[in-house]
Amino acid sequence: MGTFLALVRRDLALAARVGGAGGLSLVFFLMVVTLIPFGLGPDLNLLSRIGPAILWIAGVLATLIGLDRLFQADEEDGSLDLMRLSPAPFEVVVLAKATAHWIATGLPLALFAPLFGLLVALEPAALARTALSLLVGTPALTFAGAIGAALAASIRRGGLVIAILVVPLMVPPLIFGVAAADPANPGSGQALSILAALTLAMGAVGCLGAAAALRGGE
Amino acid sequence: MQLAVDNLACRRAGRRVFDGLSFRLGPGEALAVTGRNGAGKSTLLGAIAGLVGRHAGEVSASGIGDRTLAESLHLVGHRDGLKGSLTAEENLAFAAALLGSQALAPADALARTGLPGAAQLPVAYLSAGQRRRVALARLLVAHRPLWLLDEPLTALDTAGQSLLAGIMAEHLAGGGLILAATHAPLPIEGAGELRLGA
Amino acid sequence: MLTRLANPATFMRVSGYALPPLATAAALLAAYGLYLAFLASPADYQQGETVRIMYIHVPAAWLSLFFYSIMTVSALGTLVWRHPLADVSQRAAAPIGAAFTLVCLVTGSLWGKPMWGTYWVWDARLTSVLVLFLMYCGILTLWRALDDPGRAARAVAILTLVGAVNVPIVKFSVEWWSTLHQGASVFRIGGPLIDPAMLRPLFCMALAFTCFGLALHLAGMRTEILRRRVRTLTLLQAERLERAAA
Numbered sequence: 001m002g003t004f005l006a007l008v009r010r011d012l013a014l015a016a017r018v019g020g021a022g023g024l025s026l027v028f029f030l031m032v033v034t035l036i037p038f039g040l041g042p043d044l045n046l047l048s049r050i051g052p053a054i055l056w057i058a059g060v061l062a063t064l065i066g067l068d069r070l071f072q073a074d075e076e077d078g079s080l081d082l083m084r085l086s087p088a089p090f091e092v093v094v095l096a097k098a099t100a101h102w103i104a105t106g107l108p109l110a111l112f113a114p115l116f117g118l119l120v121a122l123e124p125a126a127l128a129r130t131a132l133s134l135l136v137g138t139p140a141l142t143f144a145g146a147i148g149a150a151l152a153a154s155i156r157r158g159g160l161v162i163a164i165l166v167v168p169l170m171v172p173p174l175i176f177g178v179a180a181a182d183p184a185n186p187g188s189g190q191a192l193s194i195l196a197a198l199t200l201a202m203g204a205v206g207c208l209g210a211a212a213a214l215r216g217g218e
Numbered sequence: 219m220q221l222a223v224d225n226l227a228c229r230r231a232g233r234r235v236f237d238g239l240s241f242r243l244g245p246g247e248a249l250a251v252t253g254r255n256g257a258g259k260s261t262l263l264g265a266i267a268g269l270v271g272r273h274a275g276e277v278s279a280s281g282i283g284d285r286t287l288a289e290s291l292h293l294v295g296h297r298d299g300l301k302g303s304l305t306a307e308e309n310l311a312f313a314a315a316l317l318g319s320q321a322l323a324p325a326d327a328l329a330r331t332g333l334p335g336a337a338q339l340p341v342a343y344l345s346a347g348q349r350r351r352v353a354l355a356r357l358l359v360a361h362r363p364l365w366l367l368d369e370p371l372t373a374l375d376t377a378g379q380s381l382l383a384g385i386m387a388e389h390l391a392g393g394g395l396i397l398a399a400t401h402a403p404l405p406i407e408g409a410g411e412l413r414l415g416a
Numbered sequence: 417m418l419t420r421l422a423n424p425a426t427f428m429r430v431s432g433y434a435l436p437p438l439a440t441a442a443a444l445l446a447a448y449g450l451y452l453a454f455l456a457s458p459a460d461y462q463q464g465e466t467v468r469i470m471y472i473h474v475p476a477a478w479l480s481l482f483f484y485s486i487m488t489v490s491a492l493g494t495l496v497w498r499h500p501l502a503d504v505s506q507r508a509a510a511p512i513g514a515a516f517t518l519v520c521l522v523t524g525s526l527w528g529k530p531m532w533g534t535y536w537v538w539d540a541r542l543t544s545v546l547v548l549f550l551m552y553c554g555i556l557t558l559w560r561a562l563d564d565p566g567r568a569a570r571a572v573a574i575l576t577l578v579g580a581v582n583v584p585i586v587k588f589s590v591e592w593w594s595t596l597h598q599g600a601s602v603f604r605i606g607g608p609l610i611d612p613a614m615l616r617p618l619f620c621m622a623l624a625f626t627c628f629g630l631a632l633h634l635a636g637m638r639t640e641i642l643r644r645r646v647r648t649l650t651l652l653q654a655e656r657l658e659r660a661a662a
Contacts, residue, residue, distance in 0.1 A: 006315035010304070017303035078297030081269055086316045087289045147578055151571045155561045165554040165575060168547050169582055172589040179593070194592075198585070209578045212495070213571055231564040233651050271566065 003088040004096045011100030021069065025062040025105040026112060032058035033116045044121040051120035052130045052181035058116075059109050059134055059177075060170055063141040066105050067166070068159035070097060070149040071214060080153075080214065090211040098139075098146045098206065106138030129188065130181040133195060137177040140199040143206030144169035150210035173198050219281040219290060219363045220244050221266070221395060226275035228261050235261045236414055239275070245363075248386070248396040248409040257415030259399035260295065263366045266397070267293045282363065289318075291364035296372075298353040302342030306333065306352045309341055310359050317360035327358035332381050346373040354382060357389070365389060367398040371405075379405060424641050427501060431634045438631040445624035452617035460614075469527040471617050475625035476520035480548060483513030483629065487555070488580040491573035501637070503569035504644075506576065507559065508636030512629060514552035520545055540587075540594040547586045551579045565644070 015021055036054050037047055047054070074080040074097075083093045113131040122130065148166035152158035176198060179191035221243040228235040235258035243249055251259045264270035266277050268288045282290045300309050310324035322330065325337045331351040336344065341352060350373045357365060365386075371379055383405035386396055390406070398404055453471035460467035486509045493502025524542050525535045536542070555572055562568035 002315055003318075006312055010301075010308070010312045013308070014301060014303060076297070077301070078295055078299035079301070081267070081293060081295070081297070082299045082313060082316060084269055085267065085288050085291065085293060087285070087318050088316070147575075151558060151575055152561065154567070158561070161557055161561050164550075164557045168550045168554060168586070169578070171547055172582075172585050175589045175593045201585075205578060205581055209574050213574050231566075232647060234655060 003086060004092055007083075007093060007096035008100045008103070011097055012103060015100070015104040021066050021104070023108070025066050026108045028065055029058050029062040029109050029112070030116060032061055033119055037120065048121040048123065048126070051117060051122040052126060052133070053178050054120050055113055055117060055130050055134065056137075056174055056178045056181065059106075059113075059138060060141060060167075060174060062109060063105060063138065063145055063170075064163050064166065065159075066101065067145040067149045067162050068152070070101055070146060071153040071210075072149070072158065075153045075214075084215065090215050091207045094146060094150070094207045094210045094214070095203075098142050098210075101146075102139050102142040106142050107135075110134035110138060123183070125183040126181065129183050133177045133180040133192060136192060136199060137173050137180070137195045140173040140195070140202040141170055143199075143202040144173070146206045147209045147213070150213040153214060169202070173202070219279055219395065221287075221364060221397075222276075222278045222280070223266065224276040224278075226262075226265060226277060227273040228258060228265050228270060229273045230261065230270075237274075239414075241412055243364075243395050243397060245281075245393040245395065246390045248390055248398070248404065248406045249412055250404045250406075250409050251397065251399045251412045251414060252401070253414035259414060260368050262414065263293060263295070263368055263397065263399055267291060267366055269293075279364075287364075290362055291366055292317075292357050292360070292362045293366045293368070294353050294356065294370065295368040298349060299356075300341045300349060300352060303340055305338050305340050306344070306355075307337040309352060310355055313356045314359040317356075317362065319361045320359065321361040322358045324355070324359055327355040328352070330358055330381075330385065331355045332378060347375060347378060350374055351378060351381075354385070357385070363393070364395045364397070367396065367400075369400060370398055371400065371402050424501065424504075428638060428641060431638055435631060435634050435638075438627055438634065442624055442627035442631055445620055445627060449617055449620035449624045452620055457613050457617050458611070463531060466527055466530045467614070469523050470614075471621045473520060473523040473527060474618060475622040476516045476523060477545065478622055479625050479629045480513055480517035480520050480545065482626070483509050483516060483633075484548065484552075484576075484580070484583065486633070487513065487576050491576040491580075494569050494573040495577070503565075503573065504637050504640045505633070506569070506572060507640050508633055510552065510555050510559065510572075512632050512636060514549065514556060516625075516629065517545060517549045517552055521549060538594065540591045543594065544583075544587045544590045547590070548583065551582065555579070565647075 033054060036058075040046060040050075071080065074083070084090065086093065110131055113134050114127040117127045117130055145162070145166050147169065148162040149158075151165060152161045155161055173195065176191045176195040179185055180188050180195050182188055185191070223242075224240050226239040227237045239262070241249065251262060253259055261270055265272050266287070268277075277287065279287045279290060299313070304312070306328060307324045310327060314320050314324065321327075325334075328334060328337055328351075331354050333348060333351050333355070336348065336352070341349060344352065354370065370382060374382060386404075386406055390396060396406070396409075449471065453468055457468075459465050487506050490502045490506035490509065493499040494506065521542070524545070528537055528542075529535050555575055558572050558575055559568055562571055
């Protein structure tokens with residue numbers, strides 16, 4: 001537990017300091033949400049209908065862009081070797097790093113979704129549901145991303161590779177996330193439960209898979 | 219603790235690095251690993267630490283209780299594992315939390331390696347030699363019997379080298395083990411030598 | 417059997433004997449199957465002649481999953497049993513599986529044009545095959561991106577296993593999603609309603625595709641083993657040069 005907290009604290013400090021990526025994904029999120037109406041036209045009815053989908057796709061893209069440095073930065077400077085020598089199981093290391101990454105990228109998206117949802121004319125009920133679905137579902141995106149980031153940690157300029165590896169894993173959370181965000185959808189409650197289940201399952205698969213990919217000595 | 223390496227062989231991307239390497243290291247003993255560039259000095263340290271795959275052979279340790287070998291050693295390599303935007307103290311406190319079995323406080327460890335005033339400075343502001351001293355201070359914030367040092371003397375001035383010599387002598391006197399990959403002779407009396415690629 | 421075949425040299429010998437008959441069987445079955453499919457079977461009373469696309473489409477769909485299963489077993493072989501041929505098998509299976517998945521997608525879309533009036537419908541079945549194809553693309557990308565063969569084998573094995581968990585989840589999600597959005601006109605293949613006159617060419621073609629796929633897999637494995645031998649020999653030569661220079 002001490003190791004877990006130390007790692008989370010350190011990664012959050014790194015994200016907040018000079019050169020860190022904290023806040024970056026939020027700005028990118030806003031960019032995508034702004035860009036889509038320019039492509040679609042300013043029809044508020046259309047935008048409000050597909051608003052939850054816009055926010056979710058922006059969330060997926062914003063999660064993707066920060067992933068390439070999740071493990072690579074620590075692999076390059078030797079910090080990952082230090083973590084491999086820790087008595088804590090490597091799954092805990094992955095869980096801590098993914099948690100810190102989510103706090104720095106996923107959580108702000110969920111918190112700011114109600115604000116950005118106004119740009120795409122979402123009703124108050126839809127705003128609340130979209131924020132809730134992002135809060136429940138973005139951890140699944142981060143854990144899926146952690147697998148890709150771990151597999152591509154040694155690849156220089158691995159960002160594109162990570163996106164290709166990870167997008168198929170993000171399809172199910174996207175489907176249920178958007179369904180859970182729509183208040184008019186009678187199955188949205190069920191979708192939210194399934195989304196929560198996906199987050200838990202992805203958490204387990206992500207930690208095991210990423211740890212297996214990063215553990216040394218193979 | 220006692221370290222035993224038997225018939226160790228390593229490959230890098232299928233290429234032979236070394237074969238049939240055997241040696242023993244006991245409490246209070248130091249061994250300098252020498253050899254030309256590419257002879258596999260760093261690979262050997264990595265293989266003992268379990269970070270690099272072993273192609274064949276055995277690395278075993280006794281006298282470390284229920285801890286694994288990886289949990290009983292320090293590795294200070296050319297990739298120093300320091301984050302530039304964190305202060306020296308934050309870097310060391312993190313390493314101590316990660317490695318467990320805490321020993322000196324970060325500020326005291328820095329004082330021992332000759333950087334008493336650097337605790338609050340971000341590591342990015344330090345020179346190469348100062349960074350090296352911060353990395354070496356990691357040896358003191360967590361107690362681990364086996365020290366694997368990759369070129370510990372590089373980037374250190376003479377004052378730094380004699381400080382390091384004192385720290386290493388103290389570690390050996392306390393029953394510690396040191397395995398150092400090095401070009402320059404180690405400032406340790408009675409250190410053995412293991413030549414790779416001869 | 418498996419332990420005996422574990423030795424690449426034994427595998428090369430045995431697969432050398434197995435390959436020609438397998439390839440011949442594939443060719444004969446395909447010839448007979450195509451004859452049945454194009455000449456000796458009736459057109460569908462609803463779909464007309466387009467139903468004949470199914471004789472390619474369905475076996476390709478079957479092989480796309482079959483090869484993913486081969487890769488999953490091979491991935492376990494790499495990670496759990498550390499079988500020396502496991503990652504050779506996986507490496508050979510990936511492009512073949514991807515190719516059959518692509519064939520399945522293309523034929524499905526060709527069949528969709530006359531049936532649905534458009535080349536692509538976000539039908540649950542087609543969509544999950546598309547995601548499967550994306551996963552194959554990911555695996556092939558990872559193979560190409562990592563140059564250390566040992567590390568690549570391990571990474572791809574992990575990705576394959578994660579993908580194997582993902583395939584049923586995607587299938588479930590996409591089915592849930594497509595019933596939510598529209599009641600797409602899903603033509604059900606299989607089931608007891610299909611006419612025996614159509615079942616026979618379908619079965620024959622599925623068998624032909626399986627033999628063909630396995631023959632390709634064996635040939636791919638042999639090529640991969642030879643490629644690795646060349647690599648080892650090149651490394652040895654470099655070492656010898658170095659020793660001569662020293």
